[in-house]
Amino acid sequence: MASEQGDIVDVAMASPDHSTLVAAVKAAGLVDTLKGAGPFTVFGPTNAAFDALPAGTVDTLLKPESKGDLTAVLTYHVVAGNVDAATLTQQITAGGGTAKLKTVQGGELTAAVADGGVTITDAKGNVAKVTTADVKGSNGVIHVVDKVLMP
Incomplete structure (x- = not known):
């Protein structure tokens, strides 16, 4: 993923490894939200992460x-604030070895x-x-992850 190419949606759109994520964000109607002021921290699953889900899951979603x-699934990947790798x-x-992160969806992730x-x-x-950590956009940061997280 390239960095500093606009907001986090623009950065994800510029990444060939995140076309499924971008399609999902569009289908969920979250583009305008994620283009907002933020800041947002996004744990962005790769296409391979979506492909690893059980057959039919992505098509159904x-x-x-x-x-x-x-x-719900997508906002579970978003944390309010700019939580870069150093902060995390x-x-x-x-x-003491773990950090609890409250997601925009309302659930919790453990780092x-x-x-x-x-x-x-x-x-x-x-x-x-x-x-890949700290892919910066103008309104937040993306950390690339190898699995889709489920609330």
């Missing part, structure tokens, strides 16, 4: 009648340091690795 579910690492250290990197655990116990 992208249907108009699933907009509520899709919105400080929060993990201050939390931890493992194998020299940062992991994000969702409410269902799925663990995503941050594969």
Whole structure:
């Protein structure tokens, strides 16, 4: 992902690895929200992360009648504020090894340091690795993750 190419939506749109995420954000009607002032911290799943979901999951979520579910899944990947890698690492250290992150969806993510990197655990116990940190946009930061997080 390139950086400093406008807001976080523009940055994601410029990334060939995030076309599924962009399509989902559009289907959920979240483009205007995520183009807002923010700041936002987004844990952005790659296309491969969406592809790893059970067969049919993405197609089902992208249907108009699933907009509520899709919105919940996507906003579960967003934390208010500009939580860059240094801030997140400080929060993990201050939390004795984990940091709880309140999502825009209302749920919670747990960040931890493992194998020299940062992991994000969702409410269902799925663990995503941050594969690229601190992709900056004008209204926040994106951390690329290798799994789709589920509320």
